[in-house]
Amino acid sequence: xxxxxxxxxxxxxxxxxxxxxxxxxxxxxxxxxxxxxxxxxxxxxxxxxxxxxxxxxxxxxxxxxxxxxxxxxxxxxxxxxxxxxxxxxxxxxxxxxxxxxxxxxxxxxxxx
Amino acid sequence: xxxxxxxxxxxxxxxxxxxxxxxxxxxxxxxxxxxxxxxxxxxxxxxxxxxxxxxxxxxxxxxxxxxxxxxxxxxxxxxxxxxxxxxxxxxxxxxxxxxxxxxxxxxxxxxxxx
Numbered sequence: 001x002x003x004x005x006x007x008x009x010x011x012x013x014x015x016x017x018x019x020x021x022x023x024x025x026x027x028x029x030x031x032x033x034x035x036x037x038x039x040x041x042x043x044x045x046x047x048x049x050x051x052x053x054x055x056x057x058x059x060x061x062x063x064x065x066x067x068x069x070x071x072x073x074x075x076x077x078x079x080x081x082x083x084x085x086x087x088x089x090x091x092x093x094x095x096x097x098x099x100x101x102x103x104x105x106x107x108x109x110x111x112x
Numbered sequence: 113x114x115x116x117x118x119x120x121x122x123x124x125x126x127x128x129x130x131x132x133x134x135x136x137x138x139x140x141x142x143x144x145x146x147x148x149x150x151x152x153x154x155x156x157x158x159x160x161x162x163x164x165x166x167x168x169x170x171x172x173x174x175x176x177x178x179x180x181x182x183x184x185x186x187x188x189x190x191x192x193x194x195x196x197x198x199x200x201x202x203x204x205x206x207x208x209x210x211x212x213x214x215x216x217x218x219x220x221x222x223x224x225x226x
Contacts (some may be wrong), residue, residue, distance in 0.1 A: 025115065043217030043220055096143070103154055
């Protein structure tokens with residue numbers, strides 16, 4: 001079993017929909033949780049960085065962490081075709097990026 | 113600002129050949145990283161450098177060496193390439209300022225080892 005599980009998709013939604021992307025994990029010591037967006041043939045881009053449980057909002061993006069269930073989510077409101085990309089979750093026991101464990105990514109397709 | 117740059121963009125090697133992947137950042141970041149990305153495996157850390165003059169192994173360091181030439185540049189060397197090293201390689205840099213963690217990736221190098 002992988003430490004971090006992520007459905008590969010693709011997840012297809014119409015423009016304007018609310019998107020929910022999710023990851024589950026098995027290591028209860030993870031405290032730092034990240035979401036990255038990766039466009040085709042590009043490098044990942046850090047979207048959200050959160051610590052412990054709770055919600056964090058940034059524009060149309062909301063990251064949610066439920067440590068009791070070992071489950072994290074990224075919500076995208078009013079989705080746009082430009083949101084079409086692969087979304088990677090990542091998590092770590094310590095602050096910083098040197099011990100990140102990545103999910104394999106979920107491909108999102110937003111149709112006009 | 114160019115951000116994080118990587119060269120080359122694409123390379124084909126024969127088994128046993130060597131090559132160096134170059135990475136540079138112009139954001140004055142202390143930390144730099146080399147990852148590989150394979151289908152179904154996610155991103156995996158090969159080596160990282162917390163600051164100029166230091167390097168540490170990541171999850172998959174075997175078959176690779178790195179050099180942190182100065183604060184800007186961090187290179188990855190394959191001494192004797194193997195087909196298992198066929199992958200997309202990403203360099204990244206990061207900083208921590210005022211409690212805010214940021215990380216930036218380069219565009220990647222696609223490596224095919226025959």
